[in-house]
Amino acid sequence: MDLATMKISESKPYAVELEYSDEYLELEEQHFGLCLACGEESTSCEPDASNYTCEVCGAKKVYGTANLLMMNRFIFP
Numbered sequence: 001m002d003l004a005t006m007k008i009s010e011s012k013p014y015a016v017e018l019e020y021s022d023e024y025l026e027l028e029e030q031h032f033g034l035c036l037a038c039g040e041e042s043t044s045c046e047p048d049a050s051n052y053t054c055e056v057c058g059a060k061k062v063y064g065t066a067n068l069l070m071m072n073r074f075i076f077p
């Protein structure tokens with residue numbers, strides 16, 4: 001799956017709209033991460049990553065999938 005097709009929701013900044021439930025698992029395998037300060041996506045996050053530094057905005061607000069899930073940042077279909 002191409003990360004470029006990901007939908008970052010603007011109604012709930014920032015959350016990821018999943019097209020299907022298993023997409024979450026795929027993102028986990030891809031070490032997906034999301035900056036909650038600017039919405040930038042990363043592909044170098046372990047699932048339990050937290051407070052990683054964002055390469056774009058510099059904020060220490062990049063989280064891995066497990067933490068994003070706990071923070072209710074995935075919108076399941």
Ligand SMILES: [Zn+2]
Pocket residue numbers: 035036037038039040054055056057058059
């Ligand atoms: Zn950022």
